[in-house]
Amino acid sequence: MKDSLEWLSLKNVLKIFTETEFGARCCQQRMSSILSSPHSPHLPTYQFQPIALFQSCFKQKTGTPRQFNLIPHSRGYFRLNSIHLVEGLEVGLYLHVIWLFHQNFHIKRDSVNQKETNKEEAAHLQQLSESYAPICITNQMQKTKIKPPRMNGQKIGIFAARSPYRPNPIGLSVCKIRDIVKGKDDSVIVHLEGCDLVHGTPIIDVKPYIRDYDSIPEAPHPSWFENIALKQKNVAQVAFTEDAQRQLEELVPKMKFYHNDLDAVRQVIEEMILLDPRSKYRRDKCTEEVFGFCIDNINVRCVFKDENQCFVCEVESLDKIEQMDKKSLKRRNTEDFARFSKRIRSEEKE
Amino acid sequence: MKDSLEWLSLKNVLKIFTETEFGARCCQQRMSSILSSPHSPHLPTYQFQPIALFQSCFKQKTGTPRQFNLIPHSRGYFRLNSIHLVEGLEVGLYLHVIWLFHQNFHIKRDSVNQKETNKEEAAHLQQLSESYAPICITNQMQKTKIKPPRMNGQKIGIFAARSPYRPNPIGLSVCKIRDIVKGKDDSVIVHLEGCDLVHGTPIIDVKPYIRDYDSIPEAPHPSWFENIALKQKNVAQVAFTEDAQRQLEELVPKMKFYHNDLDAVRQVIEEMILLDPRSKYRRDKCTEEVFGFCIDNINVRCVFKDENQCFVCEVESLDKIEQMDKKSLKRRNTEDFARFSKRIRSEEKE
Numbered sequence: 033m034k035d036s037l038e039w040l041s042l043k044n045v046l047k048i049f050t051e052t053e054f055g056a057r058c059c060q061q062r063m064s065s066i067l068s069s070p071h072s073p074h075l076p077t078y079q080f081q082p083i084a085l086f087q088s089c090f091k092q093k094t095g096t097p098r099q100f101n102l103i104p105h106s107r108g109y110f111r112l113n114s115i116h117l118v119e120g121l122e123v124g125l126y127l128h129v130i131w132l133f134h135q136n137f138h139i140k141r142d143s144v145n146q147k148e149t150n151k152e153e154a155a156h157l158q159q160l161s162e163s164y165a166p167i168c169i170t171n172q173m174q175k176t177k178i179k180p181p182r183m184n185g186q187k188i189g190i191f192a193a194r195s196p197y198r199p200n201p202i203g204l205s206v207c208k209i210r211d212i213v214k215g216k217d218d219s220v221i222v223h224l225e226g227c228d229l230v231h232g233t234p235i236i237d238v239k240p241y242i243r244d245y246d247s248i249p250e251a252p253h254p255s256w257f258e259n260i261a262l263k264q265k266n267v268a269q270v271a272f273t274e275d276a277q278r279q280l281e282e283l284v285p286k287m288k289f290y291h292n293d294l295d296a297v298r299q300v301i302e303e304m305i306l307l308d309p310r311s312k313y314r315r316d317k318c319t320e321e322v323f324g325f326c327i328d329n330i331n332v333r334c335v336f337k338d339e340n341q342c343f344v345c346e347v348e349s350l351d352k353i354e355q356m357d358k359k360s361l362k363r364r365n366t367e368d369f370a371r372f373s374k375r376i377r378s379e380e381k382e
Numbered sequence: 383m384k385d386s387l388e389w390l391s392l393k394n395v396l397k398i399f400t401e402t403e404f405g406a407r408c409c410q411q412r413m414s415s416i417l418s419s420p421h422s423p424h425l426p427t428y429q430f431q432p433i434a435l436f437q438s439c440f441k442q443k444t445g446t447p448r449q450f451n452l453i454p455h456s457r458g459y460f461r462l463n464s465i466h467l468v469e470g471l472e473v474g475l476y477l478h479v480i481w482l483f484h485q486n487f488h489i490k491r492d493s494v495n496q497k498e499t500n501k502e503e504a505a506h507l508q509q510l511s512e513s514y515a516p517i518c519i520t521n522q523m524q525k526t527k528i529k530p531p532r533m534n535g536q537k538i539g540i541f542a543a544r545s546p547y548r549p550n551p552i553g554l555s556v557c558k559i560r561d562i563v564k565g566k567d568d569s570v571i572v573h574l575e576g577c578d579l580v581h582g583t584p585i586i587d588v589k590p591y592i593r594d595y596d597s598i599p600e601a602p603h604p605s606w607f608e609n610i611a612l613k614q615k616n617v618a619q620v621a622f623t624e625d626a627q628r629q630l631e632e633l634v635p636k637m638k639f640y641h642n643d644l645d646a647v648r649q650v651i652e653e654m655i656l657l658d659p660r661s662k663y664r665r666d667k668c669t670e671e672v673f674g675f676c677i678d679n680i681n682v683r684c685v686f687k688d689e690n691q692c693f694v695c696e697v698e699s700l701d702k703i704e705q706m707d708k709k710s711l712k713r714r715n716t717e718d719f720a721r722f723s724k725r726i727r728s729e730e731k732e
Contacts, residue, residue, distance in 0.1 A: 076431075076432075076584075077429050077430065077431045078429070078430050078431075078432075078482060078584070078586075079427050079428070079429045079430075080427065080428050080429075080430065080550045081426075081427045081428075081549075081550075082426075082428075083549050083550065099595050100595065101595060112541070114526045116526035116527050116539055117526045117527075117539045117540050117541050118539045118541050118542055119527060119537070119538055119539035119542060120538030120539050120542030120543065120604055120605075120606045121539065121541065121542045121604065122604065122605065124602055125601070125602060125604055126598055126601045126602075128554060130480065130552055130554070132428060176464045176466035176467045177466050177467075177469060187469070188469055188470030189466055189467045189468045189469035189470050189471065190467050191433075191462070191467050191468050191471065191588045191589070191590075192468055192469060192470030192471045192590055193470065193589075193590070194589050194590065194592075198587060199431075199433050199587070200430045200431075200433065200586045200587050202480055202586065202587045204478060204480070204554075204589060206595075206596065206598065234426075234428070236428075236550045236552065237548060237549075237550050237552045238541050239541070239543075239544050239554060240541075240542055240543070240544065240604050240607075241598065241601050242544075242603065242604075242607060243598065243599065243601040243602075243603060244603070244607075244611070245449050245450065245451065245556075246556065246596070246597075246598070246601075247596075247597045247598050247599050247601060248476055248556065248591065248593065248596070248597050249593065249597050249599050251475070251476045251591050251593045251596075251597060252474055252475060252476075252593075253592065253593060253594070254470055254471065254472065254475055254590050254592075255470075255472065256470045257590075257592060257594075261594070
C-alpha cells in the first residue's frame with residue numbers, strides 16, 4: 033500500500049511517463065508547467081475559473097481607459113446564471129470588480145513557451161491549454177520595477193504601481209451599476225458604467241463597494257502619483273464636424289451598448305478624447321495623421337488641431353476598418369488628414 | 383506529425399495512462415481534478431501562486447475582525463524577496479491587499495474529496511496536492527444566497543455580500559503601511575496595520591490605494607447594509623482589572639507584534655472588545671462564562687458584565703491555553719466566571 037501511494041507522487045508519474053515511448057517533449061513541457069510551482073515550491077497554487085466574461089464597449093486596448101471612472105459614460109455588462117446571486121444589489125450602487133489582464137503578454141508567454149516550440153506545435157498547444165489545462169500564471173518575473181507610461185522613464189516597484197505587469201495579473205475596478213435585468217431561465221445581466229475593461233475580460237469576483245469601509249478620503253497620495261497628476265495634460269475641447277454628427281445619427285440605431293442613445297454616445301466619445309487616448313509616440317510623431325479609436329461597434333476618426341483642440345471628422349462602422357490591413361490604414365490616415373483639416377477650416381469660417 | 387500532435391491531447395494522455403498497469407484510481411482522480419473545468423468548459427481556468435503568506439497578530443478566526451480598519455491598531459506583515467518591488471511605497475500610505483480565504487471550507491473540500499477516498503489515501507493526496515498540484519477552486523457552489531451573521535436570518539445574494547462563501551474565495555482589504563524594513567539579501571518586510579487577515583493567509587496581489595480613484599465618498603450604501611449598521615450594537619466600555627494589567631505588563635516583553643509596546647497592545651485589546659467579538663450564540667447563551675480570545679501570543683480572558691460593559695480579568699500566554707482540551711476549557715470558563723465577577727465587584731467598591 034505504501035509503495036502504491038508512493039508511486040502516486042505526481043513527480044514520479046511525470047518521470048515514468050516521459051521515459052515511455054509515448055512521452056513527447058511537448059507533453060512533458062505542458063505537464064511540468066501544470067504541475068510545477070517554479071519559484072516557491074513551499075507555496076501552494078490556486079486555480080480560478082472566471083464567474084463571467086465581461087462584455088465591453090471597448091473592443092480593443094487602444095482607447096480603453098487606464099483606470100475605472102475616467103470615462104464615466106463607458107458601458108459594459110456581465111451575465112450570471114442566477115438572479116439570486118445579486119439579490120441586494122441595486123441600480124446606482126458601486127461594485128468592486130476583480131478581473132484578469134487576459135491580454136497580458138506574460139500570461140500568454142507562460143502558458144505556451146513559443147520560442148521553444150515550432151509554430152504548428154505552439155498553435156496546437158495553445159488550443160490544448162485553452163480547452164483542458166489551467167493557464168499558468170507564475171511568479172517567474174524578470175523585472176521588479178516598471179516605467180509607468182506618464183512618468184517619463186522613471187521607474188517604480190511593481191507593487192507600488194497598478195501596472196498590468198505583476199506576478200498575478202489581477203485588475204481591480206469600481207464601477208457603477210447602471211441596470212440589473214432579469215434574463216431568460218432565471219439568468220441576470222448586470223450593466224455597469226465607468227468601467228475600464230476590454231471586451232472579453234474574465235471577471236473572477238465582484239463585491240459591493242461599502243462607503244464606510246472603502247472610501248478613505250484622507251488617504252495620502254504616493255509621491256510618484258502627485259508628480260504624474262501635475263504633469264498630466266489632457267485635451268481641453270472637442271468638436272464634431274457636420275459630417276461626423278450626421279454619420280453618428282445614422283449609426284446609432286445599429287449600436288449595441290448605445291442603441292439609439294445619441295447623447296450618451298456623444299458624451300462617451302468626448303470623455304475619451306478629453307483624456308487623450310493617443311500614445312506618446314502618436315502624440316509626438318504622427319501629428320499629421322488622422323487618429324482613430326473604436327467604441328461599441330463604431331470607429332471614430334479625429335484630428336488633433338493643436339494640443340488642446342480635437343475635431344471628430346468621421347464616424348464609421350467598425351466592420352469597415354476591420355477588413356483593412358495596417359498599410360492601407362496608415363495611407364488612409366495620412367491622405368484624409370489634409371481633407372479633414374480643410375473641412376475644419378471652412379466650418380470654422382462659417 | 384499530425385498524429386503525434388493529436389496524441390498530445392491531455393485527455394488522451396489521461397486515457398492511455400489509466401489503461402496502463404500503473405494507473406491507479408487516485409492518480410486518475412487527482413489528474414482529472416487538475417485538468418477538468420467542471421461547470422463551464424468554455425471558460426479557461428487560471429492558476430495563481432501567492433506572492434507571500436501574511437504574518438498576522440490574529441492567530442485564529444475567533445476575534446479576527448470581519449472587515450479591515452475595524453481594529454486600526456491590529457498588526458501584521460508580509461515579506462518579499464526584493465525591496466525594489468515596493469519602491470515608491472511609503473510609510474503612511476494605504477495598500478489594497480488581495481488575498482485568499484484559505485480557511486474557507488469549500489477550498490479544502492474541493493482539493494481532496496474526502497468522502498470518496500479512505501483516510502490514508504486522503505492524507506497522502508492532501509500532502510501531494512499541497513506540494514505539487516494546484517488547489518482547485520471550482521464554481522460548483524450549491525447556494526446562491528447567504529445569511530450575513532448580523533442580519534437575523536435575512537438572505538442576500540453572494541455577490542451583494544462580502545462573505546467568504548463565494549465562487550472564487552478572494553478577499554479584499556485596504557491596510558495602512560506602518561513600516562517598510564529592508565531585510566537580509568535585498569528582501570523587504572512590509573508592516574501593515576488595520577488588517578483583517580488570519581495568520582498564514584496567502585496574498586495574491588497588492589496595489590497602492592489612490593484616493594483620486596478609490597475613494598468615492600458619495601457612493602450610496604446598499605439598503606441591507608443600512609439596516610445592519612442601525613442594528614449593530616457594540617460594547618461601550620472596557621476596563622482592566624489590576625491583575626490583568628499586571629499580567630499584561632509581564633507578558634509584553636515576550637510579544638512578537640507588540641513587543642514592549644504596552645499602550646498599543648492595550649489599545650488593540652480595547653478595539654477588539656468594543657467591536658464585541660462574541661458570536662450570537664455566546665452572547666445569548668453563555669452569559670455566565672468567561673470569554674477568551676487571542677491576540678499576538680497572548681490569550682485575553684474577559685467578563686461581559688452587561689451588554690455595554692466588559693472587564694478584562696486575566697491575560698495569559700497562549701501556550702497555556704493551546705495545551706488544554708475543549709472540555710477543560712469550558713469548565714475553567716464557568717468556574718472562573720464567579721471568581722472574576724467577585725473580584726470586579728470588590729474593585730468597583732474601592
